[in-house]
Amino acid sequence: MSSCFLIWPIPLKNLLKMHMKPIIKINEITKKFKNLTAVDNLTININEGENTAILGPNGAGKTTLVEMIEGIQSPNSGEISILNMNWKNNEKELRKIIGLSLQETRFIDKITVYETMLLFASFYGLKKEKAEEMVILSGLNDKKDSLTMNLSGGQKQKLSLGIALINDPKIIILDEPTTGLDPHARREIWYTLKEQKKKNATLLLTTHYMEEAEFLCQRIIIMYQGKIIADGKINDLLKYHGARELIEFSFYGKKEPQFLFDLPDVKDVNIDFEESKIRLYVNNISKILPIVLTAANKAKFKILDLQCRKMNLDDLFLSLTGKSLNE
Amino acid sequence: MNNSFINLLKIHFLEYKREPAVLFWTIIFPVALSLVLGVSFSKKDQVFQRAAIIIDLDKDNFFLSKIKNNINENNTLIYQSAKGQNSYGFHMKFDFVNREEAFKLIKKGLVSIILEPYNNNIRIFFDKNNSQAELAFFQLKSFLAEKVNVSYEIVSEEITVKGGRYIDFLLPGLICLGIMNSALWGIGWSFIELRIKKLLRRMVAAPMKKSEFLASHFISRVIMAAVEMLILCLFGYFYFNITISGSLYALIAVFICGNLAFSGIAVLVGSRAQNSRIGNGLINAVSIPMLILSGIFFSYINLPEAIHPVIKALPLTQLADSLRLVFNEGANFLDVWFSCVYLSFIGFMTSYFGLKIFKWY
Numbered sequence: 001m002s003s004c005f006l007i008w009p010i011p012l013k014n015l016l017k018m019h020m021k022p023i024i025k026i027n028e029i030t031k032k033f034k035n036l037t038a039v040d041n042l043t044i045n046i047n048e049g050e051n052t053a054i055l056g057p058n059g060a061g062k063t064t065l066v067e068m069i070e071g072i073q074s075p076n077s078g079e080i081s082i083l084n085m086n087w088k089n090n091e092k093e094l095r096k097i098i099g100l101s102l103q104e105t106r107f108i109d110k111i112t113v114y115e116t117m118l119l120f121a122s123f124y125g126l127k128k129e130k131a132e133e134m135v136i137l138s139g140l141n142d143k144k145d146s147l148t149m150n151l152s153g154g155q156k157q158k159l160s161l162g163i164a165l166i167n168d169p170k171i172i173i174l175d176e177p178t179t180g181l182d183p184h185a186r187r188e189i190w191y192t193l194k195e196q197k198k199k200n201a202t203l204l205l206t207t208h209y210m211e212e213a214e215f216l217c218q219r220i221i222i223m224y225q226g227k228i229i230a231d232g233k234i235n236d237l238l239k240y241h242g243a244r245e246l247i248e249f250s251f252y253g254k255k256e257p258q259f260l261f262d263l264p265d266v267k268d269v270n271i272d273f274e275e276s277k278i279r280l281y282v283n284n285i286s287k288i289l290p291i292v293l294t295a296a297n298k299a300k301f302k303i304l305d306l307q308c309r310k311m312n313l314d315d316l317f318l319s320l321t322g323k324s325l326n327e
Numbered sequence: 328m329n330n331s332f333i334n335l336l337k338i339h340f341l342e343y344k345r346e347p348a349v350l351f352w353t354i355i356f357p358v359a360l361s362l363v364l365g366v367s368f369s370k371k372d373q374v375f376q377r378a379a380i381i382i383d384l385d386k387d388n389f390f391l392s393k394i395k396n397n398i399n400e401n402n403t404l405i406y407q408s409a410k411g412q413n414s415y416g417f418h419m420k421f422d423f424v425n426r427e428e429a430f431k432l433i434k435k436g437l438v439s440i441i442l443e444p445y446n447n448n449i450r451i452f453f454d455k456n457n458s459q460a461e462l463a464f465f466q467l468k469s470f471l472a473e474k475v476n477v478s479y480e481i482v483s484e485e486i487t488v489k490g491g492r493y494i495d496f497l498l499p500g501l502i503c504l505g506i507m508n509s510a511l512w513g514i515g516w517s518f519i520e521l522r523i524k525k526l527l528r529r530m531v532a533a534p535m536k537k538s539e540f541l542a543s544h545f546i547s548r549v550i551m552a553a554v555e556m557l558i559l560c561l562f563g564y565f566y567f568n569i570t571i572s573g574s575l576y577a578l579i580a581v582f583i584c585g586n587l588a589f590s591g592i593a594v595l596v597g598s599r600a601q602n603s604r605i606g607n608g609l610i611n612a613v614s615i616p617m618l619i620l621s622g623i624f625f626s627y628i629n630l631p632e633a634i635h636p637v638i639k640a641l642p643l644t645q646l647a648d649s650l651r652l653v654f655n656e657g658a659n660f661l662d663v664w665f666s667c668v669y670l671s672f673i674g675f676m677t678s679y680f681g682l683k684i685f686k687w688y
């Protein structure tokens with residue numbers, strides 16, 4: 001009787017949410033470097049099994065944020081708890097369940113891939129067999145006995161990733177795991193990660209690549225100047241923004257074409273004078289495009305290189321900040 | 328078994344093995360240096376000879392007055408034999424000291440021969456195996472015959488002065504230099520380099536045990552410094568006939584304490600620097616003043632008295648002086664215990680502060 005009463009008022013949506021346990025809780029953390037606030041009063045929860053990508057332009061504070069989660073940097077204020085543990089009291093336990101790769105790591109030059117893997121395996125108390133397995137898993141078997149100084153950029157990233165996954169971590173935190181790689185190598189890393197995902201890990205990564213976020217993660221967090229400016233599933237984010245599609249074209253001249261702002265049903269206008277590009281964020285291209293063209297004609301405004309497409313994350317980011325993700 | 332400490336230690340030696348240039352600079356170079364300097368400064372006959380004359384204040388001595396008639400105001404005898412085919416000359420400076428002081432001087436290599444007046448007779452002490460001393464004896468012989476007319480007796484068994492040559496002074500110094508450089512570069516610089524590469528934070532985040540990391544650095548350096556010392560000693564023994572006159576335990580104690588001192592200093596030097604220029608600068612700022620002041624290549628005795636206390640407080644001076652005591656003056660552990668305590672103290676203090684401010688991330 002009483003239990004019925006307790007359950008009854010909870011809406012279905014919340015019941016589903018209860019199933020998702022927050023594995024990382026970040027509460028009002030701030031990190032300052034002198035007078036620069038790299039991370040500004042952030043609060044996020046990351047649920048178990050919820051793969052999350054943090055996107056943002058250079059200097060947004062992504063690295064600072066993930067390194068605080070990794071216990072490498074410490075916040076000026078606020079708390080981070082991981083599985084109800086924190087870095088102050090539970091460093092040893094946390095190190096065992098987290099696998100990470102830093103944005104930039106170089107290895108000991110004169111040590112081979114296998115020896116490097118062996119060293120890191122031994123830090124976790126793992127056997128030689130595990131090191132061998134990870135060399136194969138990271139796709140470096142033919143480079144097993146090469147010195148790390150002779151690896152290419154992509155091979156180094158693969159080694160970093162192999163080390164991050166060596167302890168079968170519950171939480172994987174990767175800082176730009178594929179930056180600077182060619183599309184093929186990038187895909188290889190994605191598949192390695194997908195494979196690892198089957199072991200029920202929670203993945204948190206930072207990236208500049210929208211496809212990477214879309215391929216690997218359900219949840220997207222967009223950071224800008226130390227703050228979160230968007231957070232959610234990709235489709236939800238685009239929906240929330242109000243526009244689904246965009247019309248993009250080039251133009252001549254240095255003056256703002258005023259008529260664009262008077263058009264009906266255009267959610268947002270973005271004018272980029274540097275590239276001489278205009279973007280109109282809309283919900284229904286087929287309805288609005290003719291109106292735009294007519295208005296341009298009337299204003300004696302010349303439209304060049306017209307493109308219409310569905311919005312992607314990069315466009316979303318551009319409309320939110322006026323800056324490109326890859327800048 | 329895949330033991331993390333053994334792996335960490337192994338890495339140091341793999342690096343050596345794969346970078347033979349390092350071996351050259353740490354091992355072959357000091358040997359070559361001692362060969363070149365030892366040969367050029369030790370075997371050449373010095374123009375300036377120095378002798379000690381033992382004076383007994385109680386007695387008025389005929390010999391002393393005869394000597395004094397022949398020397399100038401700097402206590403230097405300038406001798407020129409009669410002109411002829413085999414004519415030769417030499418300068419010899421005399422130190423007038425008591426018996427104890429005289430033997431100290433000869434052990435330190437500051438004089439090569441001792442004259443002791445003795446019942447209208449003189450005793451001459453010198454090491455027959457020391458070519459410079461032998462030369463001094465022959466030079467004196469003709470002077471004595473010509474100008475003093477005194478009979479003499481050679482007493483050589485009381486002293487075998489090995490510590491008198493430049494190489495005897497240099498070789499222990501080079502060992503100390505090796506210990507200092509091995510620690511400062513092998514530990515201090517290694518920390519800085521790992522930090523620059525962001526590898527240090529990656530390893531600590533892995534979770535590497537910091538104690539194992541530090542111990543692997545210390546132990547690999549001690550091993551390398553020991554190998555270097557061994558090679559220098561063997562070389563010194565076979566080429567220059569240098570033997571360790573003091574106790575082997577004292578030698579080991581001094582060696583270990585020296586390594587402690589410089590490892591501690593290296594931890595402090597490498598505790599925070601995050602770029603190579605600052606790292607390099609710090610290491611040079613620590614090592615170069617000691618290299619100059621501590622008397623590795625040339626004794627600091629000639630430097631102003633006023634700064635001697637400062638010089639003696641430097642760990643490299645303590646290390647070099649006590650190692651020379653063991654090598655050349657037959658010191659045992661009791662003679663060097665203070666230096667050992669002092670060096671260990673420096674090692675513990677510097678590593679304590681170094682680790683306090685250490686930047687692992």
Ligand SMILES: Nc1ncnc2c1ncn2[C@@H]1O[C@H](COP(=O)(O)OP(=O)(O)OP(=O)(O)O)[C@@H](O)[C@H]1O
Pocket residue numbers: 033036037038056057058059060061062063064065103
């Ligand atoms: N140790 C530091 N000292 C001073 N400023 C720092 C430090 N680390 C980061 N910053 C500053 O904090 C801001 C955020 O840096 P962060 O590395 O977190 O950016 P990011 O989002 O990871 O950028 P990127 O995409 O280029 O990797 C930057 O403006 C950076 O200059």
Ligand SMILES: [Mg+2]
Pocket residue numbers: 062063064103175
């Ligand atoms: Mg970054």
